[in-house]
Amino acid sequence: MSMSEAAAAMLLLLGCLFYLAGTVGLLRFPDVHARLHALTKADNVGLMLVCAALALLSGSLRVAALLGLIWLLGLLAATVSAHLIARHARRHPEAHR
């Protein structure tokens, strides 16, 4: 196993750990805001680490740039949807128990 493969494996494992933490937070935290916090923050870092690992494995600048774009789009979607859900939860608390 070469250096870059070992580094990619480390990054993948670390990314999965972040995803696991985010999912546990989503399932265990008490209210909407805490759950959103766990989900979006942890998953954004997890996605970054997984994308970085895949970019390392591919060894191509084009694929790395595409993966970076995917991460940015994921970031944007997660940010906006978390903001919209949190806003709705604050204005209509009865709909979110």
Place this chain on the structure above:
Amino acid sequence: MSLALDVLLALALVVLAILTVAGPGLFRAIVMFIVFGLMMALAWARLGAPDLALAEAAIGAGITGALLLGAFRALVRADPAKRRAAFRRPSRLALPVAVLATVLVAVLALALAELTPGPGTAGALARAALKDVELGNAVTGVLLLFRGYDTLLEIVVLLAAWLGAFALRGDEPPAPRTESAATVPLLDALLAAVVPLAVLVAVYLLRAGGHAAGGAFQAGAVLAAALVLLVLSGRLRPTPAPDLPQRVLLVLGVVVFGLLGLAMLIVAGQMLAMPGLWAVYLVEVAMMVSIATTLALLFAGAGGLRRAP
């Protein structure tokens, strides 16, 4: 390692399918259906069918999921008790039927595994026909050269589905969105980034459809997703009926494909033949536009759309 992934994927598909049809509630069933679509897309990708994976992700999970969620919201608005309503208990026949269906599939799969393809199969004929129009993508080739009638009728079915929804909607004005999302500043950033990108991706998928994974259905679904986003964020408002340009867009696919097919009947003596690569792209562009318009109007539950003032 890859076998473990496949087994995990297959098990997840079965569990998700059960949760979709026999889960604890309607809303969860819809969410499970969307996740099922995404997993199905992964399964197609693992089977080496990127065209199907793209179509499944865009249409099966994306647009159909959005349609189901919209229908759920209308249902809850009409009858709030439905939000908590559970499914009826499955019939006693469900288990025997499921077992019989599994046995049937297993027997068919075994029979299929023993078959050896003979010479001159449909696949070989389709591949040979691809060379005549310099088409690199076998899937697009089969869709347009080999089973043109099916593809044309699929577009007709989509149009008929919209006509049916349009007729059923009656004179009721389209339901207003409960809370206008138009005032969220972050939404502008999302739209400014995502809508142009969706158009770019749709054009890329259409262009790629000639030589790699892609095609009119996937491109149309991506374009429709951008329109759905604009409807959801209040940038496009439903209207009772489509205006003239929208009517043209709705029937463009059927008209272009049909007219070209008829012209080829006169010129070449064969209905729906493709005279060349330009014809393939012409039909694909028209189909993409019609698919996107139809899906977006179906989602909006409206006759037409107009820009918000």
